Amino acid sequence: MSSGERREQIVAAAMAVFGAKGYEGTTTDDVARTAGVSQPYVVRLFRSKENLFLAAMQAALDELMRVFRATLADSPSDRPVAKRIGEAYVDLLSTRGLHQTLSHAWLLGGHPVIGPAARHGFAQVWQFFRDEAGFEAEQARSFLAEGMLINVMIGMRLVDDYGSDARITELFRACFPTELPHILDIAPRGDEPW
Structure with a gap:
């Protein structure tokens, strides 16, 4: 494995664990x-946990934006852009830790190094919706709010209570009226480490 491939492997593991x-x-x-490597190797490569987190956060942002842009670039569709991007966002659950690493980053606003990087990343996401996707400010706000709700549901592993708690079942059905079977299949469970 090349050093670049090993670095990607470590960043993917970091995203899962930080998430x-x-x-x-x-x-x-x-x-x-x-990642299946030694701890000194991780430290030698990234120098600190802070740098490792920044790398995982940036990888999550890069993948999010790559998927969003690819969704926009797809051939014209009769389905609304917001619906297509929303489905792409949900499909990113297959990248373990992506949503939650970003959620953790957004909560670290007071950190002297991570905070500014997280704010910059969040502003890039907002700018994507406004400039590239063509959303009005209210539509962008609503989309991001729903994405945050999904992040909370995934982070709490609420899928474990689907079907046994009527409140959670209703919430899942309200959030995922057409994608529910897919969500139930890919959402991480409470007994999974990440």
């Missing part, structure tokens, strides 16, 4: 074990 455990709850050793 599940947060910045404070994750160690470089956790990431190393998940």
Whole structure:
């Protein structure tokens, strides 16, 4: 495996672990074990947990924007852009930790290094919706709010209570009226580490 491929492997592992455990709850050793490399190798490559988190956050943002742009570039469709981008956002659940790493980043606004990077990334997402997707401000706000709700549902592993708790079942049906079977299939469960 090349050093570039090894770095990608570590960043993917970091995204999964940071997504599940947060910045404070994750160690470089956790990431190393998940990636199947030594902890000194992770530190040698990234120098600090902070840099590792920044790399995972940037990888999550890059993948999010890549998928959103690819969705826009798809051949014209009679389906609304918001619907297509929403489905692409949900499909990103297959990239373990992506949504939750971004959620953790947004919550680290007071961190002296991560905070500014997270704010910059969030502003890029907003700009995408306004400039590239052509959303009005209210439509962009609504889309981001629904995305945050989905992130919370996924992070809490609410899928575990689908079917046994009427409130959670109703919430899933309201949020995913057409994609529910797909969501139930790909959403991480409480007994999964990430």
